[in-house]
Amino acid sequence: MFTILDSSRKRGLIAAIGTLSIIGVILVATATACASQEQIEPLTVTKVADGTYAHVGAIALMSAENEGAIANVGFVVGDNGVAVIDTGGSVREAHRLLAAIRRVTNKPILFVVNTHAHPDHVFGNAAFAAPTVFVGHANLARALAERGPYYLDSFRRRLGALLDDVKIVPPTLTVDGETKLDLGHRTLTLRAWPASHSDSDLTVFDETGGTLFAGDLVFLQHVPILDASLRGWLKTIDELRRVPAKKVVPGHGPIADWPAALAPEQAYLEHLANDCRDLIKRGVPLAAAAQTAATSEKFHWELFEEYNSRNATAAYSELEWD
Amino acid sequence: MSYLRLRTVFTIGLVALALAAARHRAAAEAGDSWPDVARDAFNGRPLADGTGLIAIEMPARAEDAAIVPVTFRTTLPAGDTRVLKTFTLVIDENPSPVAAAFKVGPGVTMISTRVRVDSYTNVHAVAELSDGQLYVVQTYIKASGGCSAPMTKGDADKAKIGQMRFRQFAPSSAGIASGAREVQIMVRHPNNSGLQRDQVSLLYIPLLIVRELRVWQGDELALEMDGGISISEDPNLRFTYMPNGAATFRAEAVDTDGRVFKGEWPADQAM
Secondary structure (H helix, E strand, C coil): CCCCCHHHHHHHHHHHHHHHHHHHHHHHHHHHHHHHHHCCCCCEEEEEEEEEEEEEECCCCCCCCCCCCCCCCCECCCCCCCCEEEECCCCHHHHHHHHHHHHHHHCCCEEEEEECCCHHCCCHHHHHCCCCCCEECCCCHHHHHEEEEEEEHHHHHHHHHHHHHHHCCCCCCECCCCEEEEECCCCCEEEEEECCCCCCCCEEEEEEEEEEEEEEECCEEEECCCCCHHHHHHHHHHHHHHCCEEEEEEEECEEEECCCCHHHHHHHHHHHHHHHHHHHHHCCCCCHHHHHHHHHHHHECCCCCHHHHHHHHHHHHHHHHC | CCHHHHHHHHHHHHHHHHHHHHHHHHHHHHCCCCHHHHHHCCCCCCCCCCCCCCCEEEEEEEECCEEEEEEEEEECCCCCCCCEEEEEEEECCCCCEEEEEEEECHHHCCEEECCCCCEEEEEEEEEECCCCCEEEEEEEECCCCCCCCCCCCCCHHHHCCCCCEEEEEEHHHHHHCCEEEEEEEEEEECCCCCCCCCCCCCEEEEEEEEEEEEEEEEEEEEEEEEEEECCCCEEEEEEECCCCCCCEEEEEECCCCCCEEEEEEECCCCC
């Protein structure tokens, strides 16, 4: 609309710049500063159901380039306010999530729910503050206390200056078993699980929207990551499948039909368990076993090279005690 | 000097330069705690280059920071009659660099365990051979990426603490030739490295680790480990020994709470 300036206006503009050059520079500088604060690009979110939204993260390792935005994050809107489910891998990402929320509603953020303690799900917590209630598994505070300082230190290499704003924010409301959060004519059912993907896994079931936020209990496309108990995770899958949801927002990978979304992950984990049991039985040492277990799954997953040996190491160490 | 010789010298020089540069980069990247650690841990005793006599194997990158397999071997040339007396594992940049110190019985030429690795670090293996000298070799390991952390995987099942497993392996072809055999001892234990009171969560997790683990073949010591906080949860040792005809193996572990855990198993003569 303003691409063509008529010549008289152009001349006037040039004159103005000429006579008011110093003020002009100041104005431009001020405008730029305002722009960087106001024009936070909202995260792209998908409407999963009425009032239920999710952003699907990149299938990648956390980096400064992707702002740590590799995990799926989401929010549910009730009459009284909003529950945020996971805050992402940087405060920057969380601000972008908040910007996406503000496009949908101006209601207050009542709850921030963390599905577990890993950096890509909790590093954005500091973008929110009381009176927002931080909710997590009964083990979450312990996991964050033990691992938080290590994560802040080790992710400096990956995130650089993005890490400056990141703070470890522990839960103020913990879940042991099941808890319901009331958002106003919208109730979320939170369930704490025994050690599976991690030892602080928590799921959020939005009954009205028919949506399960599974955290990293469900992976699609992105190879599953084992950080607590393979046996526990396989048991959890059997129980989790009974949640009467229509759609799942996994921790990583696309929003999918429920419970069909569980099948690839279950196949991978069973493969990993069977291979490790066989290697243990044959007396193959851990270092060698880590290079071979579940390698037949390689072409079904992204980031397989980055995580499979690690999963095999953890699985072997656990199953050695069977 | 012939052209070929010159070229060889030049090539060796280049390789040496490149290696020195790589080492320097590695040291700069990792920080270099080794001179101080070496002086303190070995009372200033000289450490000779152990290349060709001993070896240490670790993956180039820690896959899971909490469980990094490490294997130490003696690689003495044929006819060398020296034997291993002690082995000390040092993870230079870990909070407590001396991960474990071992005393060994007859026939120990290999010790495998699992350790925690906190950051990019050099790892040193220092061995005392029967000539009374200390020998050192080193490797370099990159810390893991992703969300793994060098801590326990979760809240330990307290009822299981102190459980032991013992396993004897069929001899490898090398074992058949030398008469040596291989066993594994596992102890259920959180080996918690401890946590000062966390200012945010107000949590305090006390240090609780296995500090001694001994295995005997009959009345003869097969292996003894003094362990630190770098040994992984559920301490796990796999090592070689020379069968002495004893009918049983025994093991004893002592943790920092003073608890003693014991186990005894029949020696499988077929193994």
